[in-house]
Amino acid sequence: MKFFVxxxxxxxxxxVMNNLAARGYEGVGSDIQPEYSGAADGTAVTTMPYVSxxxxxxxxxxSKIQEIKPDVVIHCAAWTAVxxxxxxxxxxKVRAINVDGTQNIADACKALDCKMIYISTDYVFxxxxxxxxxxxxxxxxxxxVYGQTKLDGELAVANTLEKYFIVRIAWVFGVNGKNxxxxxxxxxxxxxxxxxVSDQIGTPTxxxxxxxxxxxxxxxxKYGYYHATNEGGFISWYEFTKEIYKQAGYTTEVAPVTTxxxxxxxxxxxxxxxxxxxKLVEMEFEPLPTWQDALSRYxxxxxx
Numbered sequence: 001m002k003f004f005v006x007x008x009x010x011x012x013x014x015x016v017m018n019n020l021a022a023r024g025y026e027g028v029g030s031d032i033q034p035e036y037s038g039a040a041d042g043t044a045v046t047t048m049p050y051v052s053x054x055x056x057x058x059x060x061x062x063s064k065i066q067e068i069k070p071d072v073v074i075h076c077a078a079w080t081a082v083x084x085x086x087x088x089x090x091x092x093k094v095r096a097i098n099v100d101g102t103q104n105i106a107d108a109c110k111a112l113d114c115k116m117i118y119i120s121t122d123y124v125f126x127x128x129x130x131x132x133x134x135x136x137x138x139x140x141x142x143x144x145v146y147g148q149t150k151l152d153g154e155l156a157v158a159n160t161l162e163k164y165f166i167v168r169i170a171w172v173f174g175v176n177g178k179n180x181x182x183x184x185x186x187x188x189x190x191x192x193x194x195x196x197v198s199d200q201i202g203t204p205t206x207x208x209x210x211x212x213x214x215x216x217x218x219x220x221x222k223y224g225y226y227h228a229t230n231e232g233g234f235i236s237w238y239e240f241t242k243e244i245y246k247q248a249g250y251t252t253e254v255a256p257v258t259t260x261x262x263x264x265x266x267x268x269x270x271x272x273x274x275x276x277x278x279k280l281v282e283m284e285f286e287p288l289p290t291w292q293d294a295l296s297r298y299x300x301x302x303x304x
Contacts, residue, residue, distance in 0.1 A: 001218065003027040004070035006055060006105065007077030008036060011174030012119065015211035016074055017048050023215060028068050031077065055101035065108035072115040072218040075105050078150070082123075083266040085145040098149035099156060106160040115163045115223075117214055120154050122170040122202065123147030127270020130201075132234075134276045135168065135225040143268035165217050166225045167210075170273045171240075174207030175301050184241050185304040188252040198238035198256035202273030203229040206294035213280075213288060222283045227275035232290030234274050243292065247299055 003020055007013040008029035020027040029036060029050045036050040053064055055077055065073065079097040084090055102118065109116040125133050126141035142148040157164050173179040187194055205228065213228055235243075238256040245252050259269065280287050288294070 001025060001071040002069070003218070004065060004068050004073045005029050006053070006073070006075050007031055008050065009033050009176075010076060010080075011172060011177045011179065012207040012210060013076040014176045015174055015207040016076060016214060019211040019215050021048055025215070028070070030064075055104055056096045058100075058104045058107075061101075061104040062108050062111065065105075066111065069112060070114055072117065073105060073109050074117045074119075074214055074218065075102065076119055077101065078119065078153075079146070082144060082146045082269075085149070086266040091145055094145060094149050095152075098146075099152040102153035103156040103160070106157050106164075109163075110160055113163070115165070115218060116157060116161055117165040117167060117217060118153065118157045120166055120168040121147065121150050122168060122270060122273040122275055124151040124154065124168065125270065125272075127268075127272045129272050130274070131272075132274035132276035133227070133272075135227045135279050143270060146267060162223070163221070164223055165214075167214065167217070168225070168227050168275060169205040169210060170202045170229050170275060171204040172207060172210075173204060173298060175298070176207075180237070180240070181244055181295070181298065182302070182304070184244050185248060185250075188245055188248070188250045189304075191252060193253040193255060194241065195255045195257045195262065196236075196238040196241045197259050197262050198236045199258050200269055200271050200273065201234050201236055202270075203232065203234055203275065204240060204291045204294065205229040206288070206291070206298060208297070209288040209294055213285060216285055220283075220285075222285075224279075226279055226283075226285075227277045228280065228288065229275055229277065230288045230291035230294045231277075232292050235291075240291075243295060247295055248304065 009031040030053040079094045085094045173181050242254050
């Protein structure tokens with residue numbers, strides 16, 4: 001199979017390309033950057049070709065994907081700055097990337113009759129209650145602009161294609177780029193005590209592990225909606241931070257606070273980010289390892 005991957009300058013995209021290379025697949029990576037220089041830690045993908053592509057440029061997308069003729073497109077590119085998406089001046093760009101860009105990719109896949117994997121988020125739900133969200137649940141009620149545009153991207157894919165995988169993830173971390181773990185490690189170096197919200201519940205997703213699952217999915221024809229985070233149980237950001245510091249050997253005190261006590265951010269965050277992943281096993285996909293194990297492996301990959 002031949003793959004085309006968008007957003008390879010991000011956390012997930014780079015890991016997808018590395019997984020494809022390790023498994024001997026032919027792949028082409030893309031992003032909006034003129035050239036691909038790899039991650040800051042030097043883990044650049046050198047075995048795969050790269051093309052610069054603005055997914056909001058419809059003609060360019062249709063032309064480039066038609067030229068490459070992939071069997072599978074893994075669409076990792078997205079606007080993911082959740083708070084910045086709330087700014088009125090950014091909203092047209094957020095929609096152009098997350099909705100129109102996704103529609104362009106879906107239309108290109110339809111023209112080639114190829115598979116598409118779209119990466120979505122727990123933010124498509126309203127984040128209320130305590131019951132884990134099931135992948136085929138249609139009770140959508142995004143709380144913020146980011147969530148709404150990712151939902152609209154989902155609908156663009158589902159309404160255009162038959163050969164699609166919509167994979168919702170949460171609390172993402174990877175070697176390439178910024179994430180919660182890196183932020184908390186940096187804060188822990190300079191503070192004896194940190195406060196972290198304890199009433200937002202979910203499970204982290206390590207992009208290295210997710211990349212393997214996405215390629216596994218691409219090898220199948222088990223299309224539909226899926227949820228994919230690491231195993232290991234549901235936790236709060238407070239509990240996650242405690243485990244980060246424990247594994248990193250930090251003595252920084254972690255104090256729990258409510259979202260209300262912490263202060264209101266521009267974008268509303270879901271309290272309930274629990275995602276039901278049982279469909280993965282039902283469809284005979286290998287679940288991701290525990291988040292505790294993923295964290296341990298991740299800390300060995302980064303400098304802190």
